Amino acid sequence: MTSPLLHVEGLKKYFPIKGGILNRTVAEVQAVDEVNFDVARGETLGIVGESGCGKSTTARLLMQLIAPDAGALVFDGMEVGRKDGISVHDMRKRMQMVFQDSYSSLNPRLPIEASIAFGPIVHGASQKDARARARDLLAKVGLNPNQFVRRYPHELSGGQRQRVNIARALALEPEVLILDEAVSALDKSVEAQVLNLLTDLKAEFNLTFVFISHDLNVVRYVSDRVLVMYLGKVVEIGDVDAIYDTPRHPYTRALLSAMPSMDPEKRTTEPPLTGDPPNPVNPPSGCRFRTRCPFAEAVCAEQEPQLRDAATSAAQSVACHMAGASSGHSISSEKGLPE
Amino acid sequence: MSQTALADQAAPPEASIKAKPLVRVRDLKVAFVSRDATVQAVNGVNFDLAHGEVLTILGESGSGKSVTMRALMRLLPKRARLSGEIQIDGDDVIAMSPQSLSDMRGRDVGMIFQEPMVAFDPVFSVGAQIAETVQRHMGKSRADGLKRALELFDLVQIPSPERRLAAYPHELSGGMRQRAMIALALACSPKLLLADEPTTALDATVQIQILLLLRQLQRDLGMSVIFVTHDVGVATEIADRMVVMYGGRMVETGGVAQVIRSPAHPYTRGLLSSTVHGASRGTRLEAIPGSPPDMSDPPPGCAFAPRCQLATPECTAGPPPPIDLAPGHTARCIRPSHPE
Numbered sequence: 001m002t003s004p005l006l007h008v009e010g011l012k013k014y015f016p017i018k019g020g021i022l023n024r025t026v027a028e029v030q031a032v033d034e035v036n037f038d039v040a041r042g043e044t045l046g047i048v049g050e051s052g053c054g055k056s057t058t059a060r061l062l063m064q065l066i067a068p069d070a071g072a073l074v075f076d077g078m079e080v081g082r083k084d085g086i087s088v089h090d091m092r093k094r095m096q097m098v099f100q101d102s103y104s105s106l107n108p109r110l111p112i113e114a115s116i117a118f119g120p121i122v123h124g125a126s127q128k129d130a131r132a133r134a135r136d137l138l139a140k141v142g143l144n145p146n147q148f149v150r151r152y153p154h155e156l157s158g159g160q161r162q163r164v165n166i167a168r169a170l171a172l173e174p175e176v177l178i179l180d181e182a183v184s185a186l187d188k189s190v191e192a193q194v195l196n197l198l199t200d201l202k203a204e205f206n207l208t209f210v211f212i213s214h215d216l217n218v219v220r221y222v223s224d225r226v227l228v229m230y231l232g233k234v235v236e237i238g239d240v241d242a243i244y245d246t247p248r249h250p251y252t253r254a255l256l257s258a259m260p261s262m263d264p265e266k267r268t269t270e271p272p273l274t275g276d277p278p279n280p281v282n283p284p285s286g287c288r289f290r291t292r293c294p295f296a297e298a299v300c301a302e303q304e305p306q307l308r309d310a311a312t313s314a315a316q317s318v319a320c321h322m323a324g325a326s327s328g329h330s331i332s333s334e335k336g337l338p339e
Numbered sequence: 340m341s342q343t344a345l346a347d348q349a350a351p352p353e354a355s356i357k358a359k360p361l362v363r364v365r366d367l368k369v370a371f372v373s374r375d376a377t378v379q380a381v382n383g384v385n386f387d388l389a390h391g392e393v394l395t396i397l398g399e400s401g402s403g404k405s406v407t408m409r410a411l412m413r414l415l416p417k418r419a420r421l422s423g424e425i426q427i428d429g430d431d432v433i434a435m436s437p438q439s440l441s442d443m444r445g446r447d448v449g450m451i452f453q454e455p456m457v458a459f460d461p462v463f464s465v466g467a468q469i470a471e472t473v474q475r476h477m478g479k480s481r482a483d484g485l486k487r488a489l490e491l492f493d494l495v496q497i498p499s500p501e502r503r504l505a506a507y508p509h510e511l512s513g514g515m516r517q518r519a520m521i522a523l524a525l526a527c528s529p530k531l532l533l534a535d536e537p538t539t540a541l542d543a544t545v546q547i548q549i550l551l552l553l554r555q556l557q558r559d560l561g562m563s564v565i566f567v568t569h570d571v572g573v574a575t576e577i578a579d580r581m582v583v584m585y586g587g588r589m590v591e592t593g594g595v596a597q598v599i600r601s602p603a604h605p606y607t608r609g610l611l612s613s614t615v616h617g618a619s620r621g622t623r624l625e626a627i628p629g630s631p632p633d634m635s636d637p638p639p640g641c642a643f644a645p646r647c648q649l650a651t652p653e654c655t656a657g658p659p660p661p662i663d664l665a666p667g668h669t670a671r672c673i674r675p676s677h678p679e
Contacts, residue, residue, distance in 0.1 A: 051542055188571075188610060191615075192613035195624055223620075259572065260547065261572065262571065262572055264600075267576055270551075272544065272547070277545075
């Protein structure tokens with residue numbers, strides 16, 4: 001088995017909340033806690049979850065835009081940030097990111113060509129080569145270079161700006177693209193265009209995608225595997241069809257059934273979950289989902305469930321006491337979630 | 340085609356026979372005038388809303404859906420030029436005096452927004468603000484107002500309502516704030532509720548709770564609702580009737596099952612087939628090429644023609660008339676897809 005392109009282990013990030021006269025840390029936002037996952041070369045890993053789950057923080061930790069408090073990131077077999085591994089600077093030539101807000105991602109004072117050429121110039125390319133690369137990439141993302149090189153970000157529509165952001169991300173010829181809600185702010189008809197573009201580019205440049213989104217339909221469409229996060233933890237990870245057809249974690253199942261029905265004759269009658277997602281400042285003890293889980297028992301408050309293979313398939317791992325035979329939960333089911 | 344003929348085609352047939360509609364809009368046009376340009380945001384909209392009916396206006400950004408709804412309460416900036424006819428429960432909204440408008444807003448018509456913080460004053464508790472509406476519109480005392488606020492918090496299923504009444508808007512979580520805003524909008528038992536993308540900013544599990552709550556409240560209180568959204572799934576969950584807007588006009592109207600199952604207008608068909616729901620991985624999505632029109636220079640004919648695969652020279656000659664496809668189902672297109 002080939003080693004994964006990205007290996008993430010024990011990733012942790014807590015944000016301090018300061019208060020009081022001496023500005024001491026009074027509490028911590030436990031944004032990302034003990035997150036582990038791999039990304040194989042050429043695959044698309046979808047990351048889903050609601051606000052506060054830590055998916056965007058995870059993306060920024062991968063790019064080292066913020067420094068993790070603990071954990072290791074191994075890129076192509078080399079640990080990032082270590083002398084005997086790969087430097088952050090070099091890693092960023094091979095992994096790039098596209099953000100949700102297409103406007104604030106671009107320097108409003110730079111024409112489009114300069115924005116795209118910026119990265120290559122920083123990494124040592126000549127002005128001439130960088131500009132040629134920019135024009136080339138604009139064409140690749142479906143924008144006519146003659147029309148767009150001299151324009152400024154405010155003159156473009158949201159969809160066009162996001163294409164520019166994709167072109168810029170590709171300028172350094174990376175192997176991995178992290179797309180953090182990259183299509184969420186676009187109108188649906190434009191979203192379809194940009195998703196088609198991403199499919200084409202992935203094939204042409206042999207890319208690997210980490211696709212973060214709250215839109216479960218889009219994630220199902222683009223992903224090979226899916227990771228579900230809740231309050232800073234990974235609750236389930238596996239092949240996309242396994243996750244969508246047979247979710248093993250109660251939260252995954254609730255999230256999937258919260259999608260609005262597309263059939264007017266079969267409308268939703270009951271909300272799958274009540275209340276709001278809790279605060280990552282003081283997460284519940286043990287399993288963080290237990291306060292909203294219909295199957296919560298005493299063991300769920302005492303012990304945190306570890307991510308383990310779902311009994312039905314090795315293509316799916318779940319962190320839930322119901323999935324393991326000897327966890328102490330009264331419903332330990334090999335067959336899947338109870339109704 | 341006369342204006343009344345147009346109107347009858349947009350109205351649900353049963354309602355126009357049985358009872359007068361609660362809302363009647365004819366040839367509504369809204370232009371935003373500035374030094375640089377005049378943007379024709381709404382370019383001739385006609386519809387009726389029956390009592391107790393839920394109408395969703397589906398459209399993307401720039402379609403004119405939010406402006407149409409705000410025009411109903413005359414919540415538009417000074418530079419907006421309004422023309423046409425708007426009647427709510429028989430009253431002419433365009434001719435209303437500022438005092439009558441102020442009375443109508445909150446008492447007869449309630450509105451909920453995408454961002455609850457917009458609806459609430461941050462320096463007063465939510466309970467006080469709801470009580471204020473009741474005092475203002477129904478002449479009740481403050482004590483009665485607070486009692487009503489408590490009733491409403493129960494109605495919108497806010498847990499520990501007594502405690503929450505004293506909370507400030509920023510102290511409530513997203514879902515709670517949205518419920519509090521619904522409570523505020525319903526304070527005076529309005530006949531009409533206007534909802535402008537109220538669930539767009541909410542997480543999926545909270546969104547479905549709010550949608551179900553709205554549906555239940557609408558049923559229990561017999562309110563009419565106009566719900567603006569860009570999300571087909573949301574529209575499907577909540578609508579009785581659906582209107583699709585594009586380029587400042589209504590391009591298709593019908594019962595929700597009619598429009599979702601047998602979309603007739605090329606734009607509606609394009610929108611529904613480019614949704615990612617159910618699309619097979621690896622196959623290309625059928626995206627609509629191009630982008631929405633620039634409304635400072637609206638196309639003379641059909642606004643969708645520049646992007647439409649079926650467009651002919653006739654389409655650009657003038658705005659297409661509404662074509663009847665089935666009872667209650669119309670599309671403004673000279674080449675609509677007829678139901679199977």
